[in-house]
Amino acid sequence: MRRTSVANGICALALLLSGCSSPTPEWEQANPIQPLPEPPLGISSTFAELEEAPTPERVRLGRWLFYDTRLSADGTISCATCHRPENAFSEPTPVSTGIDGQKGTRKAPSFVNLAWTLYPHFFWDGRAAALEEQALGPIENPIEMGNTHDAMLLALRGVPAYAPYFEEAFGTPEISAPRVAKAIADYERTRMSGNSPWDRWRDGDESAVSEQVKMGHELFFGKALCNQCHLGQNFTDNLFHNLGVGWDAEQKRFADLGRYVVTQKEEDQGAFKTPGLREVTKHAPFMHDGSLQTLRQVVEHYDEGGIANPHLSPKIEPLDLTQEEMDALVALMEALEGEGYQDTPPTAFPQ
Numbered sequence: 358m359r360r361t362s363v364a365n366g367i368c369a370l371a372l373l374l375s376g377c378s379s380p381t382p383e384w385e386q387a388n389p390i391q392p393l394p395e396p397p398l399g400i401s402s403t404f405a406e407l408e409e410a411p412t413p414e415r416v417r418l419g420r421w422l423f424y425d426t427r428l429s430a431d432g433t434i435s436c437a438t439c440h441r442p443e444n445a446f447s448e449p450t451p452v453s454t455g456i457d458g459q460k461g462t463r464k465a466p467s468f469v470n471l472a473w474t475l476y477p478h479f480f481w482d483g484r485a486a487a488l489e490e491q492a493l494g495p496i497e498n499p500i501e502m503g504n505t506h507d508a509m510l511l512a513l514r515g516v517p518a519y520a521p522y523f524e525e526a527f528g529t530p531e532i533s534a535p536r537v538a539k540a541i542a543d544y545e546r547t548r549m550s551g552n553s554p555w556d557r558w559r560d561g562d563e564s565a566v567s568e569q570v571k572m573g574h575e576l577f578f579g580k581a582l583c584n585q586c587h588l589g590q591n592f593t594d595n596l597f598h599n600l601g602v603g604w605d606a607e608q609k610r611f612a613d614l615g616r617y618v619v620t621q622k623e624e625d626q627g628a629f630k631t632p633g634l635r636e637v638t639k640h641a642p643f644m645h646d647g648s649l650q651t652l653r654q655v656v657e658h659y660d661e662g663g664i665a666n667p668h669l670s671p672k673i674e675p676l677d678l679t680q681e682e683m684d685a686l687v688a689l690m691e692a693l694e695g696e697g698y699q700d701t702p703p704t705a706f707p708q
């Protein structure tokens with residue numbers, strides 16, 4: 358109902374000004390309201406089980422906001438600058454580059470299937486407890502989007518066509534920071550990944566994967582002990598572990614203290630959140646600092662028992678894998694490429 362009223366309202370305005378040749382503005386054609394996507398095979402959660410499910414209206418608004426560079430101080434950076442759809446919303450560089458070419462110290466993680474998490478931990482160190490809380494951070498981060506919330510709101514309020522979509526999504530046209538965050542978070546919640554060859558095999562299709570992938574599966578859930586931490590439908594426990602990544606053996610310290618920054622507990626030094634492994638082929642280079650180039654190098658890192666340091670997770674130990682077994686683990690991870698996250702930036706935005 359509301360969808361037509363927004364289109365008609367804008368059309369009526371356009372008629373007054375110039376005559377309305379197209380019933381729907383260009384930006385609405387580029388980003389129509391769509392039903393919420395169905396979770397793909399392998400994702401057994403539903404939106405209905407969330408405390409507050411996304412709505413199609415908020416997801417549409419959030420999709421514009423996520424890709425809109427006008428949220429940044431100089432109009433050059435959007436969320437998608439670092440969270441690229443073609444990389445499953447991660448990025449192909451070790452660390453992010455934000456406004457004025459400034460480099461961060463951590464890699465932009467993917468966020469597929471994040472509507473449902475075992476524990477509400479966002480960021481590599483878990484310092485945000487909700488996607489909403491998370492979404493406002495980068496806008497104000499001086500090396501990411503370099504803006505202030507007030508300036509961001511002024512910019513959005515200066516775009517006449519945005520207000521009707523805030524009304525459509527939230528009931529009144531007010532443009533506020535919590536609403537911006539909620540809409541973006543709802544868009545993020547619809548980015549899923551499943552129906553991979555691995556899911557189809559687990560669902561009973563014996564021909565969906567090779568024998569090598571099946572061997573990798575046995576190892577992942579057996580001898581290689583990967584599922585101690587990479588577990589559940591998104592292959593993560595959403596908790597923090599120290600694998601020794603980023604340990605400087607000469608200086609005897611971590612370049613990035615990780616979870617310790619949040620908890621101040623000694624044992625959390627160098628511990629980072631377990632990343633989900635769906636679409637992992639698209640996250641290279643790997644780890645919080647992008648220090649490992651290939652999945653094969655990641656497996657070798659585990660095979661060697663991580664990097665020795667005073668806080669290494671007791672769950673990490675040398676694995677004695679053969680070359681063939683290491684290749685099989687890589688093949689298993691490659692079989693986690695699925696569908697449900699794919700998107701392209703809208704070709705037009707409210708003006």
Ligand code: HEC
Nearest residue numbers: 436439453454455463464465466468479480481492495501
């Ligand atoms: C300049 C690059 C950059 C921009 C722009 C950016 N991000 Fe990020 N994002 C990152 C980095 C780097 C991290 C990891 C930071 C950390 O762990 O401390 C991150 C983390 C996240 C996470 C956490 C994922 C998880 O698994 O914990 C989400 C969600 C996210 N960003 C969403 C957004 C949204 C929404 C926007 C736009 C409002 C945005 N990002 C803009 C680089 C960026």
Ligand code: HEC
Nearest residue numbers: 581583585586598602629630631632640643644645659672
């Ligand atoms: C003790 C918990 C734990 C175990 C066991 C474990 N992982 Fe991880 N995994 C992590 C954590 C934590 C990270 C991120 C570490 C960092 O960035 O410092 C990670 C990162 C990864 C990454 C990089 C993903 C990305 O997007 O950058 C891959 C791939 C991976 N693990 C695969 C495996 C495989 C294969 C095994 C079994 C051989 C395994 N893991 C065992 C906790 C674990």
